Amino acid sequence: MAVTAPVVGRPRRIAAVTPENLRRRYRRDRIMIGLLVLATAVVLIPLLIIVWYVVANGIGAVLTSDFFTQDLGSPARALQGRPTGLGHTILGTLVVDGLALLIAVPIGIGAGIMLSEYPDHPLNPVLRVLNDTLNGMPAILKGLLAFSLIVKPMGTFSGFAGAVALAFVMLPIVARATEGVLRIIPWSIREAGLALGLPRWRVVLNTVLPAARVGVVTGILIAFARAAGEAAPLLFTSFGNNFFSSTPLRYLVGPVDTLPARLYSLAISPYKEWHAMGWGAGVILLLLVIVTFVGTRIVTRQRHATDL
Amino acid sequence: MQRALTAAELVRRPTHPIYRRFGDRVFQVIVVALGLSIIALALLLAEVLFVDGLEPLRRFGFFGFLTGTTWDPVRGIHGTWPFIVGTLITAVASLALSFLPAIGVAIFSAEYAPRWLAGIIDTIVDLLAAVPSVVVGIWGIFVLVPLMQNHVYLPVYFWAFEHAPQLLPILGPPAGYNLVTATIVLALMIVPYTTALARDAIRLVPRSQREAARALGATRWEVMRMAVLPYARGAIVAGAILSFGRAIGETMAVAMLVGNSNNLPFTFFGPAATMPSVIVNEFREAVEDLHLASLMAVGFYLFLISLTVNLIAAWLQRKLAVGGRAL
Numbered sequence: 001m002a003v004t005a006p007v008v009g010r011p012r013r014i015a016a017v018t019p020e021n022l023r024r025r026y027r028r029d030r031i032m033i034g035l036l037v038l039a040t041a042v043v044l045i046p047l048l049i050i051v052w053y054v055v056a057n058g059i060g061a062v063l064t065s066d067f068f069t070q071d072l073g074s075p076a077r078a079l080q081g082r083p084t085g086l087g088h089t090i091l092g093t094l095v096v097d098g099l100a101l102l103i104a105v106p107i108g109i110g111a112g113i114m115l116s117e118y119p120d121h122p123l124n125p126v127l128r129v130l131n132d133t134l135n136g137m138p139a140i141l142k143g144l145l146a147f148s149l150i151v152k153p154m155g156t157f158s159g160f161a162g163a164v165a166l167a168f169v170m171l172p173i174v175a176r177a178t179e180g181v182l183r184i185i186p187w188s189i190r191e192a193g194l195a196l197g198l199p200r201w202r203v204v205l206n207t208v209l210p211a212a213r214v215g216v217v218t219g220i221l222i223a224f225a226r227a228a229g230e231a232a233p234l235l236f237t238s239f240g241n242n243f244f245s246s247t248p249l250r251y252l253v254g255p256v257d258t259l260p261a262r263l264y265s266l267a268i269s270p271y272k273e274w275h276a277m278g279w280g281a282g283v284i285l286l287l288l289v290i291v292t293f294v295g296t297r298i299v300t301r302q303r304h305a306t307d308l
Numbered sequence: 309m310q311r312a313l314t315a316a317e318l319v320r321r322p323t324h325p326i327y328r329r330f331g332d333r334v335f336q337v338i339v340v341a342l343g344l345s346i347i348a349l350a351l352l353l354a355e356v357l358f359v360d361g362l363e364p365l366r367r368f369g370f371f372g373f374l375t376g377t378t379w380d381p382v383r384g385i386h387g388t389w390p391f392i393v394g395t396l397i398t399a400v401a402s403l404a405l406s407f408l409p410a411i412g413v414a415i416f417s418a419e420y421a422p423r424w425l426a427g428i429i430d431t432i433v434d435l436l437a438a439v440p441s442v443v444v445g446i447w448g449i450f451v452l453v454p455l456m457q458n459h460v461y462l463p464v465y466f467w468a469f470e471h472a473p474q475l476l477p478i479l480g481p482p483a484g485y486n487l488v489t490a491t492i493v494l495a496l497m498i499v500p501y502t503t504a505l506a507r508d509a510i511r512l513v514p515r516s517q518r519e520a521a522r523a524l525g526a527t528r529w530e531v532m533r534m535a536v537l538p539y540a541r542g543a544i545v546a547g548a549i550l551s552f553g554r555a556i557g558e559t560m561a562v563a564m565l566v567g568n569s570n571n572l573p574f575t576f577f578g579p580a581a582t583m584p585s586v587i588v589n590e591f592r593e594a595v596e597d598l599h600l601a602s603l604m605a606v607g608f609y610l611f612l613i614s615l616t617v618n619l620i621a622a623w624l625q626r627k628l629a630v631g632g633r634a635l
Contacts, residue, residue: 263442
């Protein structure tokens, strides 16, 4: 009876009748589980600690109305306790990021359509390789490119140059994501449209794109989240500014503050008061990224609920 | 009384030009133009970095600039070797530090964790991948650097001072902002990428592969090690190389924590620099044309290195996509 215990189920129950070899294998199995749990903890805990530190240190600065309504001014303002904030930075971030989206989204979607809807186009392999290459390039190089293309000819740092630099960051992500989702749309949908006598462009714009809208929006949000956190390309394009710009136009043609770039200069400044504001900028930046991220999750979930 | 149109007449009825070939032609031209603009952008990036960085290459030679160990804007001598060394050291060390833990998280989330826990882990990993570099940087400056300084760098330095003075030149002055700090932060930043890519690769391994191994009586870990990991190895390695590319180009957190010294030799605890960090730190202050051009040239070499790494990863991904056994 005791001779043939089946080798299934929980290891502990059969340990008495298992040979040494099998016991060792089970022990190794348990050790590996322990190591895997340990690895997960080692990876996730420090990163969560970072997030927690930023929120804990920055929430104080953020929870003042001055933070959103005042501009930064000179260090003296913060040192003497006069009202100071990052209102101009938040405004500048919205302008630069928004403009970057306006530039990157149409081009990125267009390139995605070319890759997916004209699969026979001879330039597609080149486009795909170069798009991936561009995606893998460090953002700082895209900042150098925007500097050479826009800042140098214009003769001044500007919000427009910053937006172009960020658009360079977003473009390959949008293009890749668009191609990916358009390819999932079954060819039968296109054939149905063509069979009704619709020209190809109407098929793409009125049936394929709407069917893929969730995926395209997700791609755009991911691109936005990535670009919104980039400081390197902005440092030598939109540069930075301690004050609200005098006219709305100056946000495009003059130096503009953005959250990541400002966070950097606040963090390396020698003033304690500015460090606190730097943590505050970190909170806003994290919030921006997290809200965008949650947005992608909500959008994706909706697809499962309704579309398909 | 109006006669009903026959089918043939309906078809022949004149349509608006944009519904005939004209519309399609215009649409295709627009779409291709948008696609071409990305091609142009990628080529322009290479061209601009090369042309704007041509002056130092001409003056010091392509390899002379590459291997020049002196970076002294005041005397007008520029060599990019220190930054290449700094970049490679931090990138390699951070990948080495983060690779196994990242694979561990990926295996745990893809194979071991119950579905609800895997969902939570995946969400956190994806979210952490999006944490901006500057945010990690400010944490590094105000939390990690003081912590490491007081509990690691100074104690180790004093211990070496008393017991092993021959180590001092390798350790260097305990500055707090140094290669070790930069490497730790870099490892934290690339871990989510490696994890996400490895996790996807493991999930793509077919069920039958696992079932076959289990049917042979393999334990869970043996299923993993003998049936799943070999199958996904190519994609995991390609993902690690992509993360390596990330580490090479990672800019802000490193620039804030590496200490920014342009002089070789770099030591463990002494300040150093990487290619992106020197561009960020000096570009805005560069007055001399040669200095500016040299920074562009550093960018050009960074471009070449990133390009190589990305092409290798892409090649591996194609060659050894899930199921590849060649590696």
